[in-house]
């Protein structure tokens with residue numbers, strides 16, 4: 835396994851496994867992540883397009899996506915988990931960044947991947963002088979999602 839800073843050009847082939855993680859977290863964990871189940875092929879395509887639309891933010895530097903990758907049983911590289919550091923372009927908020935989209939594939943849970951991703955995110959944020967990291971509390975949101983089902 836390896837931790838990488840996602841590069842939209844170099845790591846384009848990992849996008850389908852990102853979509854799989856995104857959908858798995860919605861289906862298995864009721865995570866509120868923009869889309870609601872079910873996920874027939876056309877909806878999966880919409881999720882893929884949403885990820886593609888986020889690439890511009892990575893290229894511009896507004897977003898840094900840190901990812902854990904591994905080889906699948908066929909030896910092909912796949913994403914196991916990710917976290918996103920959203921950098922506020924505000925002139926008065928350059929010390930702050932939002933932590934979003936901490937997702938680990940159900941197939942790779944409880945192996946310390948989320949811990950590793952957050953540690954790397956903190957290093958990247960500090961290098962960028964972002965000393966205040968802000969995040970939402972998904973456990974509360976997940977509870978709401980469960981109740982609404």
Ligand SMILES: CC(C)(COP(=O)(O)OP(=O)(O)OC[C@H]1O[C@@H](n2cnc3c(N)ncnc32)[C@H](O)[C@@H]1OP(=O)(O)O)[C@@H](O)C(=O)NCCC(=O)NCCS
Pocket residue numbers: 859863865915934935936937938939942943944945946947948949950972
């Ligand atoms: C939450 C999540 C990111 C954890 O990923 P992970 O790689 O399994 O986490 P780690 O292995 O680094 O676990 C670190 C610690 O978090 C806690 N933890 C992780 N999953 C937990 C769970 N399901 N229930 C309770 N505690 C949990 C534990 O304290 C764990 O340490 P331990 O294994 O020594 O007990 C993963 O379960 C996930 O993707 N969930 C769905 C999406 C989500 O809710 N994301 C949150 C932000 S949007």
